[in-house]
Amino acid sequence: MKSRIRALFRRRFNSWLDKRSPRTSEITLNQRRIFIIPSSAGLGFATMLLGLLLLAINYQNNLIFALCFWLFSIFLVAILHTYANLSGLLLRAGAAEPVFAGELASFHLHLEAGNRDRHRLSVGFPGQQLEICDINAETGAANVIIKYPTQRRGALRPGRMEVTSRYPLGILRCWSAPSLDWHCLVYPRPRKLRPLQNSADSGEGHIPDRSKDSDEFSGFSRYQAGQSPRRIFWKAYAKGQGLLVKQYEQSQADELILDWESLDGLDTEERLSTLCAWALDCEKNGLSYGLKLPSVSVAPATGAAQLAKVLRELAVY
Template identity: 60%
Template sequence: MARFKRFLRRRMELWLDKRNPRRSEVVLEQNRIFIFPSSAGLGFLVMLLGLLLLAINYQNNLIFALSFSLFSLFLVAILHTYANVSGIRLRAGVADPVFAGELAHFHLHVHAQQRPRHQLRFNFAGGRFQWLELSAPLDSGEVVLPWPAERRGKLVPGRLQLRSDFPLGIIRCWAMPALDWHCLVYPQPRLLRPLHSFASEGEGEHLNAHADGDEFSGFERYQPGEPPRRIFWKAYAKGQGLLSKRFEQNRADELVLHWDSLAGLAVEDRLSTLCAWALDCEQRGLYFALVLPGVSVEQGSGPVHLARVLRELALFEGGQS
């Protein structure tokens, strides 16, 4: 039975992929919207059937009128429920990078067109849902949807699910668009070995986390991306602009985070340790480089450099365990 359900799910996904391919922005039209009675609606139809049988059995015109009036209400509810979803514009927003094991948050921009929208429910399959109300005809809103980031790499979430039972709850209208979302997932930082200096000359030495061998050499204009700890704030307070302290680096600061220095560890353990080392270097304001099989990042420091290093670690595909 479980195998049959998985087969049906795969067939459904293939059909949806053909009908609604991935796009960065979609407008919900007739070919992307599904509509069906809700559980309350099915109960409502059963009640109508009972009323109709009762009216036929007793030839009661009042019950006939009540049955047809309620059925007309059911038909009108179909139109209003469909109109509440039809024409909504959905646009995939940004998803900030996260570390493996955390929750990624995908931003969804929703734009109402022509009419207000009520009781919109958004979620990924199996995930928590978020409600949204757009009270004006041209109103816009944003929904943030969580999705677990279990492994490093480029995370593509499942299909978005939009549902609405407005206005009576007896008709359910839903859509399952595939938005072109992705989130960069960094390796989970795990310090399996102490931070090790792998100098370009080939010699290595352990780096004392509490040592600070930098010697002050003067000031220079601040460059975007430099660590805030190097900013000379007193000069900034006097209106002299942003100045950055310059230090002469000693050998211990010239770090190369090298793949080969972690021999004996599995691929994911190496990447997790390199990630922890990079975060430690950035926290301490050290200049460092990264060397992976087929990939290298030159010496640098600051948030921009750290983001580049973490990106290479997240997307790394080669190596040996």
């Protein structure tokens, strides 16, 4: 019963937060988005104040009255300083590099402090380890990488993050739960449940050795980012002629097609994991490879751009 009430309260509170602070790419914290509650130390501090007040009333002791009111004034001033530590802070969503399922996704967060120092800011996702940072007013900004665990492939949206401060005394907890427009592409977990079969060879598990350059040489071209370093003509580079890449006419038989239909007997996720492992092997060995799924096909090619294209299709399938 308690768990149901707690879940109902959390859903209604999140719905209220969605209306008050909708998803956006950047956000500035203000009084609508900042909440202050006493921390566990603050509750102890308030209990002590109540005890001192009762003691002062009982004994009519002016010194205890003065001490009680002085501590209470410190409590009020701490509210202002704790709020000011978050107020006006600008948060901007940065990039998030693709990862494989089961790895930690890294989300880049850009913080701008404005014209005041920020002390002991804790940023992260609820239930995960928080990153602590300080921002100097002279520097004015900081970049923080916060982690989020991934469990399944696809487009990951981590939801609301958490920004917390207990500065300066730790008796108050000032927090905000902004929803930044983050998304991260999660590739399938690579698992080779079947050996890769070359279309030019009837045997299984055979991967051609591209380092032998057995294809027919066809000339040189300028190096482009993502091409295999093994094809660079280093003698020309030593002579100051720039980076040239050897070009070969590749036989159709050496072009691998990573085919969905060749993995009969495996379920959807197992097929995607195997195709992912095959693509990584092909890229590692410098092979030209393509992808064939029931709904999409990728033409054979090589390089980092081809690997990213294939892995993306596997992730969003």
